[in-house]
Amino acid sequence: MPGGGGTSRRLLPMQSRFMVCIMSGARSKLALFLCGCYVVALGAHTGEESVAEHHEAEYYVAAVYEHPSILSLNPLALISRQEALELMNQNLDIYEQQVMTAAQKDVQIIVFPEDGIHGFNFTRTSIYPFLDFMPSPQVVRWNPCLEPHRFNDTEVLQRLSCMAIRGDMFLVANLGTKQPCHSSDPRCPKDGRYQFNTNVVFSNNGTLVDRYRKHNLYFEAAFDVPLKVDLITFDTPFAGRFGIFTCFDILFFDPAIRVLRDYKVKHVVYPTAWMNQLPLLAAIEIQKAFAVAFGINVLAANIHHPVLGMTGSGIHTPLESFWYHDMENPKSHLIIAQVAKNPVGLIGAENATGETDPSHSKFLKILSGDPYCEKDAQEVHCDEATKWNVNAPPTFHSEMMYDNFTLVPVWGKEGYLHVCSNGLCCYLLYERPTLSKELYALGVFDGLHTVHGTYYIQVCALVRCGGLGFDTCGQEITEATGIFEFHLWGNFSTSYIFPLFLTSGMTLEVPDQLGWENDHYFLRKSRLSSGLVTAALYGRLYERD
Numbered sequence: 001m002p003g004g005g006g007t008s009r010r011l012l013p014m015q016s017r018f019m020v021c022i023m024s025g026a027r028s029k030l031a032l033f034l035c036g037c038y039v040v041a042l043g044a045h046t047g048e049e050s051v052a053e054h055h056e057a058e059y060y061v062a063a064v065y066e067h068p069s070i071l072s073l074n075p076l077a078l079i080s081r082q083e084a085l086e087l088m089n090q091n092l093d094i095y096e097q098q099v100m101t102a103a104q105k106d107v108q109i110i111v112f113p114e115d116g117i118h119g120f121n122f123t124r125t126s127i128y129p130f131l132d133f134m135p136s137p138q139v140v141r142w143n144p145c146l147e148p149h150r151f152n153d154t155e156v157l158q159r160l161s162c163m164a165i166r167g168d169m170f171l172v173a174n175l176g177t178k179q180p181c182h183s184s185d186p187r188c189p190k191d192g193r194y195q196f197n198t199n200v201v202f203s204n205n206g207t208l209v210d211r212y213r214k215h216n217l218y219f220e221a222a223f224d225v226p227l228k229v230d231l232i233t234f235d236t237p238f239a240g241r242f243g244i245f246t247c248f249d250i251l252f253f254d255p256a257i258r259v260l261r262d263y264k265v266k267h268v269v270y271p272t273a274w275m276n277q278l279p280l281l282a283a284i285e286i287q288k289a290f291a292v293a294f295g296i297n298v299l300a301a302n303i304h305h306p307v308l309g310m311t312g313s314g315i316h317t318p319l320e321s322f323w324y325h326d327m328e329n330p331k332s333h334l335i336i337a338q339v340a341k342n343p344v345g346l347i348g349a350e351n352a353t354g355e356t357d358p359s360h361s362k363f364l365k366i367l368s369g370d371p372y373c374e375k376d377a378q379e380v381h382c383d384e385a386t387k388w389n390v391n392a393p394p395t396f397h398s399e400m401m402y403d404n405f406t407l408v409p410v411w412g413k414e415g416y417l418h419v420c421s422n423g424l425c426c427y428l429l430y431e432r433p434t435l436s437k438e439l440y441a442l443g444v445f446d447g448l449h450t451v452h453g454t455y456y457i458q459v460c461a462l463v464r465c466g467g468l469g470f471d472t473c474g475q476e477i478t479e480a481t482g483i484f485e486f487h488l489w490g491n492f493s494t495s496y497i498f499p500l501f502l503t504s505g506m507t508l509e510v511p512d513q514l515g516w517e518n519d520h521y522f523l524r525k526s527r528l529s530s531g532l533v534t535a536a537l538y539g540r541l542y543e544r545d
Contacts, residue, residue: 059338060238063102063110064301066313066333071119084129099167108238109170113301114273127222132156134177145206164202171202174271197223218248229254233263247272253542270300275309278476279534283312284323289498291316295345318345325506363487367518400474402451410440422446426460430486439465441473456544460490461536480504480531489522498538504530
């Protein structure tokens with residue numbers, strides 16, 4: 001892989017064939033995954049070693065927990081505070097067990113998922129007994145564990161604070177909070193209170209460091225949107241500054257992009273309750289894309305309810321990922337990994353490939369309009385009369401992610417294709433060592449996405465179709481056998497482009513190279529670990545939302 005010259009490795013523990021680890025780059029050290037009592041340690045390049053022996057000057061130890069939350073049997077019912085606490089304490093008991101397990105592995109920060117304590121599908125009224133009072137950490141310095149009687153209705157905050165002390169680690173969790181307001185406030189709801197979907201951060205001494213209130217709600221009628229977006233960062237003694245946001249926030253400028261742009265964070269903690277949607281927005285897929293696009297570390301904890309399509313957590317750096325995705329096993333999973341304090345990004349001059357690579361030379365000549373690489377309707381001529389016969393493949397339309405994509409089929413063992421929509425043109429230069437009995441297609445979409453949220457996207461996507469018919473392109477699939485070496489690129493009109501990359505069995509891949517060339521953004525990859533499911537460049541034009 002670029003940037004390290006190392007190898008990729010995939011680990012499939014016997015208990016769950018969907019638990020996957022990929023390691024790339026010479027900087028890879030160690031990952032630990034815990035499934036109940038099952039522990040796997042993998043060393044790369046430096047040999048096997050204990051997490052406790054990590055290099056303090058270069059790494060910290062992080063954990064994320066995918067939690068199958070115990071849910072209210074009837075979230076619409078009105079219950080007492082005591083009944084709500086009884087349910088939440090069941091989830092908090094599990095959290096505490098995970099903290100103590102993580103503490104044995106010298107974890108310095110742990111992240112729990114969105115909705116993990118209280119659940120979901122409440123009304124504004126029925127969630128009220130589940131809400132803690134939330135003082136502003138900017139105004140009040142408070143240690144809930146040591147000062148439990150300072151504020152009423154803070155039992156959940158107290159337990160989380162005490163967990164952080166017991167585990168001697170920073171702790172990030174999500175809960176529902178309430179804040180009273182007055183009739184003089186024109187935005188104050190009729191019931192006299194604000195209700196927020198809130199992430200909290202505790203230091204290892206139990207102090208409430210900060211809180212983030214979710215800005216981009218996803219059909220969450222129980223909660224309010226804060227008047228002003230919370231742009232929250234917090235500093236740690238072991239890795240410097242972290243940013244924080246929640247779930248659906250990752251697709252929007254505020255707060256996700258603004259926090260990264262304005263506060264120069266290298267690490268993000270990300271509680272989420274994400275329902276997977278293939279081929280472009282699986283949980284681990286967008287988590288990894290965010291880490292690669294911005295050259296940061298992402299600590300993502302998802303809820304685990306496979307029947308609802310909710311799974312996929314990970315500790316992601318630009319060059320390696322330690323993740324979990326399982327649509328079959330109902331059990332919880334704790335991921336522990338060493339993480340570089342200063343992540344090395346994929347994009348950069350050090351990753352550039354010279355023209356000695358024949359495929360990259362062809363790509364550069366096509367982009368530059370080199371007279372030795374001429375395009376016409378039927379073929380492309382480059383370098384010693386090498387030809388890619390495209391036979392004018394037909395253009396067709398198919399629904400993908402509820403959007404009407406324009407696509408062309410990817411036929412043959414090699415080729416050069418392009419397809420356009422509105423102002424975006426997407427291009428694919430590819431070779432295949434062998435042909436599989438599958439249909440692949442190159443698709444483009446440039447427009448406003450309007451289902452389950454409204455936001456403007458530009459997408460170039462190479463996908464495996466669900467069957468052999470054109471109308472199956474865009475369907476959700478997880479297995480594939482087709483191997484490609486390819487360049488995928490487009491004339492994007494945004495700099496916010498996320499590389500989505502999945503191979504068979506929900507395996508994450510790292511591009512060999514990403515970047516701009518002649519006003520086109522490209523992704524390059526060779527030597528896939530398994531069959532290609534999705535390779536896409538997912539551009540966001542926030543100003544057009």
